[in-house]
Amino acid sequence: MQSALGAGGPRRLLKRLRDLMAAGATGQQKLDQIVKIIAADFVAEVCSVYVMRPGNILELFATQGLKQEAVHQTRLNVGEGLVGDIAAHARALALSDAQSHPNFAYRPETGEEIYHSLLGVPVLRGGRVLGVLAVQNRTFRDYAEEEIETLQTVAMVLAELVASGDLVALDEMQPTEGIALLPARIEGIRLNEGIAMGRAVLHQPRVTIRQMVAEDPAAELVRLKDAVAGMHSAIDDMLASTGLAEDGEHREILESYRMFAEDRGWLTRITEAVNTGLTAEAAVQKVQDDTRARMSQITDPYLRERLADLEDLANRLLQHLTGDRGATRETRLPDDAVLFARSMGPAELLDYDRRKLKAVVLEEGSPTAHVAIIARALDIPMVGRVKDILIRIETGDPVVVDGDNAQVILRPGEDARDAYAAAIRGRAEKQAIYATLRDLPAVTRDGTAVSLNLNAGLLIDLGQLHESGAEGVGLYRTEIPFMIRSSFPDVATQIDLYRKILDRADGRPVVFRTLDVGGDKVLPYFDTADDENPAMGWRAIRIALDRPLMLREQLRALLRAAGGRQLDVMFPMVAEVAEFDAARALLDLEVERERARGRELPATIRVGVMIEVPALFWQLPVLLTRVDFVSVGSNDLVQFLFASDRGNPRLVDRYDVLSPPVLNFFRALVAPCDKASVPITLCGEMGSRPLEAMALIGIGFRRLSMPASAIPPIKAMTRSLDLPPLVRYLDTLVGRPDHSLRENLRAFARDRRIVL
Ligand code: PEP
Ligand code: MG
Numbered sequence: 001m002q003s004a005l006g007a008g009g010p011r012r013l014l015k016r017l018r019d020l021m022a023a024g025a026t027g028q029q030k031l032d033q034i035v036k037i038i039a040a041d042f043v044a045e046v047c048s049v050y051v052m053r054p055g056n057i058l059e060l061f062a063t064q065g066l067k068q069e070a071v072h073q074t075r076l077n078v079g080e081g082l083v084g085d086i087a088a089h090a091r092a093l094a095l096s097d098a099q100s101h102p103n104f105a106y107r108p109e110t111g112e113e114i115y116h117s118l119l120g121v122p123v124l125r126g127g128r129v130l131g132v133l134a135v136q137n138r139t140f141r142d143y144a145e146e147e148i149e150t151l152q153t154v155a156m157v158l159a160e161l162v163a164s165g166d167l168v169a170l171d172e173m174q175p176t177e178g179i180a181l182l183p184a185r186i187e188g189i190r191l192n193e194g195i196a197m198g199r200a201v202l203h204q205p206r207v208t209i210r211q212m213v214a215e216d217p218a219a220e221l222v223r224l225k226d227a228v229a230g231m232h233s234a235i236d237d238m239l240a241s242t243g244l245a246e247d248g249e250h251r252e253i254l255e256s257y258r259m260f261a262e263d264r265g266w267l268t269r270i271t272e273a274v275n276t277g278l279t280a281e282a283a284v285q286k287v288q289d290d291t292r293a294r295m296s297q298i299t300d301p302y303l304r305e306r307l308a309d310l311e312d313l314a315n316r317l318l319q320h321l322t323g324d325r326g327a328t329r330e331t332r333l334p335d336d337a338v339l340f341a342r343s344m345g346p347a348e349l350l351d352y353d354r355r356k357l358k359a360v361v362l363e364e365g366s367p368t369a370h371v372a373i374i375a376r377a378l379d380i381p382m383v384g385r386v387k388d389i390l391i392r393i394e395t396g397d398p399v400v401v402d403g404d405n406a407q408v409i410l411r412p413g414e415d416a417r418d419a420y421a422a423a424i425r426g427r428a429e430k431q432a433i434y435a436t437l438r439d440l441p442a443v444t445r446d447g448t449a450v451s452l453n454l455n456a457g458l459l460i461d462l463g464q465l466h467e468s469g470a471e472g473v474g475l476y477r478t479e480i481p482f483m484i485r486s487s488f489p490d491v492a493t494q495i496d497l498y499r500k501i502l503d504r505a506d507g508r509p510v511v512f513r514t515l516d517v518g519g520d521k522v523l524p525y526f527d528t529a530d531d532e533n534p535a536m537g538w539r540a541i542r543i544a545l546d547r548p549l550m551l552r553e554q555l556r557a558l559l560r561a562a563g564g565r566q567l568d569v570m571f572p573m574v575a576e577v578a579e580f581d582a583a584r585a586l587l588d589l590e591v592e593r594e595r596a597r598g599r600e601l602p603a604t605i606r607v608g609v610m611i612e613v614p615a616l617f618w619q620l621p622v623l624l625t626r627v628d629f630v631s632v633g634s635n636d637l638v639q640f641l642f643a644s645d646r647g648n649p650r651l652v653d654r655y656d657v658l659s660p661p662v663l664n665f666f667r668a669l670v671a672p673c674d675k676a677s678v679p680i681t682l683c684g685e686m687g688s689r690p691l692e693a694m695a696l697i698g699i700g701f702r703r704l705s706m707p708a709s710a711i712p713p714i715k716a717m718t719r720s721l722d723l724p725p726l727v728r729y730l731d732t733l734v735g736r737p738d739h740s741l742r743e744n745l746r747a748f749a750r751d752r753r754i755v756l
Helices: 009-022 027-041 081-089 145-163 217-240 249-260 264-275 280-295 301-322 327-331 346-351 370-378 414-437 459-468 479-483 491-505 541-546 548-561 577-596 614-624 634-641 660-675 690-698 708-719 723-733 742-751
Strands: 046-053 057-064 075-077 093-095 117-125 128-137 184-187 189-192 195-202 337-341 357-362 382-384 398-402 407-410 451-456 473-477 510-513 566-571 604-611 629-632 680-682 703-706
Touching: 009 027, 009 145, 027 046, 027 057, 027 128, 027 145, 046 081, 057 081, 057 128, 075 081, 081 093, 081 117, 081 128, 117 145, 117 280, 128 145, 145 280, 189 370, 195 357, 195 414, 217 249, 217 264, 217 280, 217 301, 217 346, 249 301, 249 346, 249 370, 249 459, 264 280, 264 301, 280 301, 301 346, 301 370, 346 370, 357 370, 357 398, 370 382, 370 459, 382 398, 398 414, 414 708, 451 459, 451 708, 459 491, 459 708, 473 491, 473 703, 491 510, 491 548, 541 548, 541 577, 548 566, 548 577, 566 577, 566 629, 577 604, 577 614, 604 614, 614 634, 614 660, 629 660, 634 660, 660 680, 660 723, 690 703, 690 708, 690 723, 690 742, 703 708, 723 742
Parallel strands: 195 337, 337 357, 357 382, 451 473, 451 703, 473 510, 510 566, 566 604, 604 629, 629 680, 680 703
Antiparallel strands: 046 057, 046 128, 057 075, 093 117, 117 128, 184 407, 189 382, 195 398, 398 407
């Protein structure tokens, strides 16, 4: 499509806008001129600007072509009409026949029924929609890609005008309207444990761009080049001096970040934006705005991570260009800073002074997000997926971050502050007590030994193995390191990883679970089908048996990594013995292959299975003759037992694991295993809560596996427990018709001073 842009293209348009912005007129006068200039340049009959007002209302602020009476009268809700749609999705719309679009909303006062085509773009600043800029034509016009780009660039200039406070009062720009500054408790997900109190600091380093349109584009290209070079060497310096351990996924993440800084595509897009007439800063910001707009649409976890990296880099580059570097992060940081961000790149966290940074809160994030892995490596409490937190927090607000319980308390009242100060002291005291427990055995008062093991997924988790006093790793989720990579790790990479894990475990057993992907665990580079019920879909062993090469390579890597040592391996989500046999046959094939090649095999190989699908229970007698151990994945097993999705927030409290069906079922599982002398472990989350663990020990479990933070409290509980009365009490409980046995068990523990 041929562009209709006036001669001279975007550069000339931008220059005119710059001259206009520099003129001594009011904001409204400038806006009235801007719509005229744009309409003329785009050869469009209409150009309108809508500005966001309190309550998510878009108000028509200026127009060329629509009726002037509509200005400041026409108001649309975000999401309403095409303009509202552009704002709601923060994305451009180019429609040759706008009226046939399902979202078209006709406003008689504007007289726009005669215009057929529409091109609209969001006015974005700092990832926030400040308004919408739109042009319309009478004819059915197809807008060219270049025109969309140009309108987006113009929208950036507009964003500066809106944000300047000349059009609407600046305090209106603060999106805290309607939300009283009252204490609030907001839930998220735990990204790293720990509790901290401090003062809120907004991460977003608001670099102020003073000039959007370039005086001398050639000089801007030179500035850009210098800033990129400066940024590269600063990143190298930073990564060389992080004080982080040499080894582990965090290193790999930072290395790939460094490579990203040299990404040609990203730098080319910035250069192109400079070529349209923007200053280097404005060009970086434009590309960053585009990235953010795309980010809000993307659900793919890997791509989201990459975009977070890009945002991190864009901020960094802006700081190099404006010379603002470090000003926001070092000098203004209070001694008890709690950082708030929508998302963050991994290197951004390293910019902060670790001694002053007490906790981090993110609107987004997931346990495998790069920044979360760095936070764990640095031991900073972190809570993620805290909805709308950025619009509820102000710099300097007192906050509590409770990473243990995945919640954030904003502006806590005096009582809450005292309570949390006490909780932090109590936690420190508990940690001191736990440290004394570390080398003591987990034995009940009557002398029954319970083996407590660690659930791990990353190399850095292994650091906890010795600190927590765990006997070994009861569940190593091999999919976790796969999830943070950009491509499928080959055999050599896997060998290296598994070998490091065994080295770190230093003789303690590690149970490797083969890949459990699918369900909620997505590998960005592996296309699992769009199952309607992913938890019951093509996942785990089902994928492995359909794609045997993947499993064989993993088993090969495990065998080699464990050469001369003990290898424990188990298969997830097995539903029938035939599946176990098929997986085992692949292992045997690999063992033969290694033997034929004269490679050193593991000294012993123990093969187990996870019990996560109820069907397997009905094959226990024959299963138990084939396996060396079993491990109960209670997270999955319970969801299938109750037919209740473990990820559905509406169902979290619907059924209780401390209920007759679960305890009866688990008891029926343990007994035949004991009889067959097959060790049975429980490795789901259930085992990490003291009351639940008490019940599990009461019905016969002697091995539990859990996250590191749970081991000391479970050990303390175990050591305070006298088992025979509990066993007798449970006998009386499990036949009851109750929905939950929780309160009965809690009362039992209280009466007998069991430490929960
Ligand atoms: C489980 O299902 O209990 C389990 C340990 O596996 P995951 O949580 O990794 O699915
Ligand atoms: Mg599971």
